[in-house]
Amino acid sequence: MRNTDLFDSYLNEKLNAGEKVDFESKLHSDEVFAKTFNEHSELISALRNYAEAQKLKAELKAIHSKEFGSDAKVISINKEETFAKRYGKTVMIAASTALIAVLSTIAVLSTGGYFIKKASDEISDLKKEVDGLKSTQGAIVEGIKQGAENIVKGKAAYAPANFEGSAFALNNLGYIVTSLHMINGADSVFIQNSTTERVLTKVILTDPKLDLAVLKIEDKELIKKWLVPFSFNEKLTDVGEKVFTLGYPRKDMVYGEGSLSSLSGYNNDTTMYQISIPVNPGNSGGPLLDEQGNVIGIIRGKINSAEATGFAIKSRDIIKSINLLSGDSIQVTNKRSTLKGLKRTEQIKRINPYVFNVLVY
């Protein structure tokens, strides 16, 4: 019998009287045994307490939605007195509408002269409040400002997103891969780029360990003509190889290039590459490609203390994870890349329609 099984039997009071006596006397005489047992019971009780707390949290959420779920949502848009006075209220009440609708309301309110500038201040304020909606810390909020700028230029039809980042196509069927930290806890996730109008996606699966999420475009019309030019390369890429990425740290797609600096990432994590591309907030979720246009990874993040050091999760691990989580039901493009031998500018032109700006609400 393994020690852990013995521990479990003891804790669950499954030992008979004689075994119990033996066990307890061993606890007294054998220090190493006692230490292992204490660790074991510490872990198990931490686990049980945790599960109990989770249960209570879920219960409270359930009570709330049952008792107050139909109540109007209130969003405090303001703490600046002057603005408050002009509106005459500190809160805006939108009858139980989605956040996006409320944000649009603000955009509409903001088309007149004076309010324009003020509104942009408020929008960045809102971002903070929205932070409270459990969006992961450290996620990226660059887009807010641009949203506000667009309002000033009077061309915004959409509310600014709470978080923005990048994503790219997995296959021709409308599946898209991105970083989980961006969309965690989100109400809705949209994607867009220069060829695809903003479209709502569905979150299909998530892998917290690799920080991956797979989204799907449900609109079949939209993906009818999809022909993903790149392919996923599961083989490890060599250190020193030239690599590049495309992403949306800003409204327009941004190209970044560098080389593969290490076969492991932060803390020697072997699911990641280290790359010498300066990645910015918003790059998260973008593809990492080699010279031939094979996808070798997905941009994960950067390290705080070092400039121009990025990390990307390896294609190998992405594919493994997707196969595992989807039970092999999602095929990842692995045919030959049609980008081989092309000039970089031409490669980018062809990849462009399949890399997206992700907008998270």
Add this chain to the structure above:
Amino acid sequence: MSKPNLQLTDSQFIHGLRIGNSEVLTALYKKYYNLVLKLVVNNSGSSDAAQDIYQETIIVLFENVQKPQFELNCQLQTYIYSVAKRLWLKQLKKNGHVFLIKEDGEGEIADVTEDLSLHQQKEKDFEKVNQSLENLGEPCAALIKDFYVNKLSMDEIAEKFGYTNSDNAKNQKYKCLQRLKRYFFDNRLVEQSEIEK
């Protein structure tokens, strides 16, 4: 909002929470929600933020009434208001706001410092378990939870996870648990959160 509110005294609420009575929990939740909603919304928060703060407040109360020596030194309403206020101030600070909460005549404030620090310690412990389970991945995390929390038998686990027999399931559980132990007792986990996303 169908059923009429249960009319309970403070000590009946406390007792109900102690024994985990869900009707009492619901009645308590309904009774003080508006108090906290008002507090948060009047101080730059949304109703969603109020919901989060209120639920955390109830959890703080719940955790503290589990202590045998817990004693309510003020009205339950004052306790809840005080905890919620402290939690909301903390949240505001975290979001980079530096201003004081407008008082709205809710009156006295109870000293809940100790109760909050117990909660903080618990949250820290939970975060450690949570991180370890996340690192463990699936199906390991589910298997461990099914065995230790949901108390499924090895036969049930073998069937649920598709192992050929309970010995195989036991082996798998053993491997998962060993890994979980490594993550849980490994302090380097903390450093990992340094990666900026």
